[in-house]
Amino acid sequence: MNALNWTETLRQQLEEAGIVVDQQESAYTPHALVWQVAAEVWQQLAELSMLQGLRWSAGWAEQTGEQFTVHALLEKQGVYLLIRTSIGYKKPELPSQASVYPAANRSERHTHDMFGIKFIGHPDKRPWTRHKAWDKHTHPLRKDFPVQGSPEIITPPDMDYPFIRSHGAGTYEIPVGPVHAGIIEPGHFRFQAVGELILNLEERLGYVHKGIEKIAEGRTPQSLARLAGRVSGDTTVSHSWAACMAMEQAAGLSIPGRAALIRGILAERERVANHLGDIGAICNDVAFVFAQMQFSRLRENWLRTHATVFGHRLLMDCVIPGGVKSDVSDSDCRLIKQDIIPLRKELTDIITALDLNSSLEDRVYTAGFLPEDIAAAFGTVGYVGRASGQDFDVRRDLAYPPYDQVKFKVALENQGDIASRFWIRYKEIIAALKLIEQFIDLLTPGEILEEWHVPVAGSEGLGIVEGWRGEIIAFVRFDGDNKISRFYPRDPSILNWPVLEKLVLNNIVPDFPVCNKSLNGSYSGNDL
Amino acid sequence: MLRLFKKILTTGIVTEPVKAPKDVELEQLGIAIKRHIDRRYSGSIAIRQIDAGSCNGCELEIHALNNPYYDIERFGIHFVASPRHADVLLVTGPVSRHMQTALLRTYEATPDPKWVVAVGDCAACGGEFGVSYASCGAVSNVIPVDAVIAGCPPTPLALVQGLLSLCERH
Numbered sequence: 001m002n003a004l005n006w007t008e009t010l011r012q013q014l015e016e017a018g019i020v021v022d023q024q025e026s027a028y029t030p031h032a033l034v035w036q037v038a039a040e041v042w043q044q045l046a047e048l049s050m051l052q053g054l055r056w057s058a059g060w061a062e063q064t065g066e067q068f069t070v071h072a073l074l075e076k077q078g079v080y081l082l083i084r085t086s087i088g089y090k091k092p093e094l095p096s097q098a099s100v101y102p103a104a105n106r107s108e109r110h111t112h113d114m115f116g117i118k119f120i121g122h123p124d125k126r127p128w129t130r131h132k133a134w135d136k137h138t139h140p141l142r143k144d145f146p147v148q149g150s151p152e153i154i155t156p157p158d159m160d161y162p163f164i165r166s167h168g169a170g171t172y173e174i175p176v177g178p179v180h181a182g183i184i185e186p187g188h189f190r191f192q193a194v195g196e197l198i199l200n201l202e203e204r205l206g207y208v209h210k211g212i213e214k215i216a217e218g219r220t221p222q223s224l225a226r227l228a229g230r231v232s233g234d235t236t237v238s239h240s241w242a243a244c245m246a247m248e249q250a251a252g253l254s255i256p257g258r259a260a261l262i263r264g265i266l267a268e269r270e271r272v273a274n275h276l277g278d279i280g281a282i283c284n285d286v287a288f289v290f291a292q293m294q295f296s297r298l299r300e301n302w303l304r305t306h307a308t309v310f311g312h313r314l315l316m317d318c319v320i321p322g323g324v325k326s327d328v329s330d331s332d333c334r335l336i337k338q339d340i341i342p343l344r345k346e347l348t349d350i351i352t353a354l355d356l357n358s359s360l361e362d363r364v365y366t367a368g369f370l371p372e373d374i375a376a377a378f379g380t381v382g383y384v385g386r387a388s389g390q391d392f393d394v395r396r397d398l399a400y401p402p403y404d405q406v407k408f409k410v411a412l413e414n415q416g417d418i419a420s421r422f423w424i425r426y427k428e429i430i431a432a433l434k435l436i437e438q439f440i441d442l443l444t445p446g447e448i449l450e451e452w453h454v455p456v457a458g459s460e461g462l463g464i465v466e467g468w469r470g471e472i473i474a475f476v477r478f479d480g481d482n483k484i485s486r487f488y489p490r491d492p493s494i495l496n497w498p499v500l501e502k503l504v505l506n507n508i509v510p511d512f513p514v515c516n517k518s519l520n521g522s523y524s525g526n527d528l
Numbered sequence: 529m530l531r532l533f534k535k536i537l538t539t540g541i542v543t544e545p546v547k548a549p550k551d552v553e554l555e556q557l558g559i560a561i562k563r564h565i566d567r568r569y570s571g572s573i574a575i576r577q578i579d580a581g582s583c584n585g586c587e588l589e590i591h592a593l594n595n596p597y598y599d600i601e602r603f604g605i606h607f608v609a610s611p612r613h614a615d616v617l618l619v620t621g622p623v624s625r626h627m628q629t630a631l632l633r634t635y636e637a638t639p640d641p642k643w644v645v646a647v648g649d650c651a652a653c654g655g656e657f658g659v660s661y662a663s664c665g666a667v668s669n670v671i672p673v674d675a676v677i678a679g680c681p682p683t684p685l686a687l688v689q690g691l692l693s694l695c696e697r698h
């Protein structure tokens with residue numbers, strides 16, 4: 001069944017069910033259709049979409065005057081369906097999609113905390129993003145909520161979050177965090193265990209909520225790109241790319257071919273840097289320091305080339321609205337290509353040594369198993385999804401420039417364990433190196449920046465890119481005067497964090513760090 | 529196993545020398561307390577890192593301190609798992625309001641004498657996030673700060689030099 005078929009079939013089914021769909025013109029076609037529906041059918045629409053095998057990708061809301069618009073983004077075969085509905089300001093409520101799509105669970109709780117929109121029938125009534133920094137009757141993303149809020153001098157800890165409790169002889173709880181023992185971001189994990197075995201894990205995130213969506217309001221495009229580049233520091237290129245793509249759509253602007261290729265090089269370099277770091281860190285979490293030292297050395301070499309060519313070790317602020325900040329010279333290109341040759345050789349050496357190491361194998365094979373059906377049910381994306389058979393990659397399936405100019409294979413595994421998530425990263429590094437070479441070969445002289453047009457007030461854009469962790473969504477709406485009125489970035493971590501609670505089950509508590517590292521969700525990208 | 533040893537031997541030692549920071553640089557780092565530290569910690573410090581709300585960029589560069597190029601442990605600087613073992617708290621990020629109490633408690637749990645180093649522009653002044661309903665801004669708005677290492681994020685070299693200046697041996 002090709003893509004257009006499923007939208008037609010779905011539409012027919014909706015008609016049969018008496019659901020009226022208003023298909024709206026948008027800047028997103030042909031990659032995304034926009035359907036406006038009545039609030040009452042919000043859940044029913046989710047049910048029919050689920051039957052059609054659509055994946056739930058993102059959900060957010062915005063306030064326009066005296067009403068809220070709630071959006072949900074669904075996807076199948078690289079075609080997106082953006083459904084939206086309007087609800088009144090006085091008693092904002094609509095049926096929840098979370099009972100149909102588990103992926104919508106935390107997202108709807110976030111929307112509830114931030115806007116005070118009630119999702120009727122939501123299986124979990126607890127707050128998610130809100131701890132104690134604001135009162136439960138106020139909602140930071142409403143337009144009448146001042147950006148400074150009215151915080152107490154010391155924000156108290158969130159002591160009364162009702163975690164799931166376990167009872168019975170021999171079970172005990174381990175609370176971990178928010179401050180962890182290593183150099184990592186803060187979050188709380190609550191384990192229920194018997195002996196060493198994990199019976200249940202509950203995540204409590206939101207500790208690094210910095211009000212990104214609120215402080216985005218009123219920014220200029222340049223300043224929004226900077227902020228987007230700090231949603232999750234390790235994904236700075238892809239987040240600013242998604243935000244810029246959305247703003248460029250709103251402005252009706254297409255970037256020069258050379259700029260797209262350079263963005264591609266940046267994004268692939270970011271992917272390689274992070275995967276190198278992760279592979280080392282996974283090995284380190286099972287006390288295999290050799291790999292950690294080798295991979296952190298390779299990562300350092302790689303970052304130094306970032307600094308030489310692009311002027312920043314993590315590539316921050318290289319992607320700007322309309323294109324990229326700086327060009328690459330011929331000698332830069334030569335350097336980038338030369339760098340790849342020894343990296344490939346070293347990777348082969350090290351990976352062969354690792355592959356033959358049984359003490360490493362013992363720890364990573366079969367541990368942290370994520371079955372394909374659970375990965376599918378939670379809409380898991382990126383390397384976590386692809387290690388559990390979820391064959392989806394925005395670069396291939398949406399083929400946004402520059403990925404439309406190249407042929408490449410998306411790695412796929414179905415073992416679903418830590419080893420699988422390890423190998424998929426390795427394969428993605430190899431594929432990314434090839435992509436970088438292809439992009440360099442495709443470079444032709446030309447501009448790297450398109451002149452900015454001020455978008456008309458009310459125009460919107462939807463950026464979708466494949467970051468190193470997976471699919472990133474950025475929604476942008478402009479006010480007049482070139483100012484942002486709404487920015488919502490959906491980091492892949494938001495979809496991937498929930499499956500950590502599943503894949504650790506029946507593993508031993510001491511294996512939690514390596515399970516967690518193999519997924520490596522971003523706390524900052526989740527908490528916003 | 530043999531391959532493993534071969535790789536270790538052929539890689540050799542890649543650790544690079546680091547120039548001791550000059551007085552001017554020390555001043556830039558805002559450190560007037562260096563001598564006290566020399567005396568109290570005899571040239572070795574234990575660090576507890578706390579992310580109080582960062583975007584995780586700063587953490588990536590702090591991680592790099594342990595890679596073979598920088599090998600920060602050779603200077604007697606090491607990271608510890610508990611604030612109770614720490615001499616220095618390395619704090620990143622604007623302090624999110626949701627982390628405020630956690631940071632205060634970690635600070636209290638660290639035995640005296642202790643020093644707080646704010647790492648990154650966010651920790652120094654709030655950076656891109658500033659002060660809002662969700663963010664307290666600079667670390668110094670929450671706990672006393674003794675030194676600042678600026679940058680977004682600071683490079684590992686800037687971090688090494690900043691930390692060295694805390695425990696410089698003469």
Ligand code: SF4
Nearest residue numbers: 582585648649650680
């Ligand atoms: S200083 Fe920069 S890298 Fe560090 S937390 Fe702030 S935004 Fe992130």
